[in-house]
Amino acid sequence: MSATPNAAAGLKSTRWALLFGNFVMGAGLQVAAGTLQDLARSLQVTVASAGQLISIGAVVVCVAAPLATWLARGRDMRGLLTVALLWFGIGHAACAVATSFLPLAVARALSMLAAALFTPQAAAAIAVMSPPKERASAIAFIFIGWSASAVICAPVSSYVGEVLGWPFAFGLVAALALLAAAVLWRSMPPGVTTPPVSVATWKAALREPALVAVVLVTALQGAGQFTVLSYFLPFCKQVLGATAAQVSLAYLWFGVLGVTGNVLLVRLIGRLGPVRSVNAVLCSMAVSLVAWPLVITVPALLLLVVPWALASFASNSAQQARLGHLAPQLTPALMAMNTSAIYLGQAAGAAGGGALLASHGMGALSWAGLAWMLVALALSAWAGRRLQVHGPRSATGAIV
Structure with missing residues (x-):
């Protein structure tokens, strides 16, 4: 990108448009979880069965990314990303x-094909458009949209699902996606392409164990x-006895904390690496999961969820930035792999949580979540040490 004022303004507007696109993708994810109770009641299925809508969409994105x-x-990213939003x-x-x-x-499975395309290609596009020193923060910035969707879409979809019914919540996501398509088409310059992804x-990307x-x-x-x-919604309703207003507040x-954490990440990632x-974000989430059995009231929930919430959406932003930093020439492939991993994790969590919920009840969920998180932290630390000591084996132009 040229450093002219027009180019800088174009880059800024594109960043905001891609952030809004990610906001819409996050809204599509949140709407199933936020309306879970009404979905189960309306369609006459169990909560665990309705929860598999999350898994279905996640599996589709995992495979399709x-x-x-x-x-x-x-391909021209402007046209491709606009079509994905449509x-x-x-x-x-x-x-x-x-x-x-x-x-x-x-319908949910088919719609989530768009997320398989949009999320990694948005990250790859902004990486191409941004100066090298700004690449990590630019990628993290557009993923603020994911955390912002939790601020607005989770409570709104939960409230709309309870008051108007789940179809209205899904319709709202549809309207937002069409608006985002128009905004992106107007904001993103034509002719932006990403590095070709060959065999x-x-x-x-796959032969370097640390990157995998x-x-x-x-x-x-x-x-x-x-x-x-x-299963956050049924937990609040069944275990804490929360009202619809209290669930929306939660x-x-x-x-709000998720957005705060993501903004802090954008500011600090250049300093911390x-x-x-x-x-840091993995440790923060683990703290809340350890303390989860102490959540017996809504005020306790609001307090003990703070470390987790601050780190929740920042974790994906940090991971995207980490991969873009490690191997810039492999960015499209790594972003696609990482998008698959995001939704693979969601599918595994939703499906495993549903099985635990049916067999052991709500109390088992946090301990299973903690086990996943500790394994993630151990693997992250191992990969960091390996890349610091040995560097990547493949000739990718990676920087550590």
């Missing part, structure tokens, strides 16, 4: 008019979070 990266090779909107509109669980599950690129380990950290921490977060509190930032 690498294929979407191949599809995106050499598809996301149409898919969620189809979800809103579904009258039974099976059509809803199919050699995938081999280079960093990607697996994303999946493991996601599983730890979503083992509990997928979601809002979690989201991506590796320390990732390890």
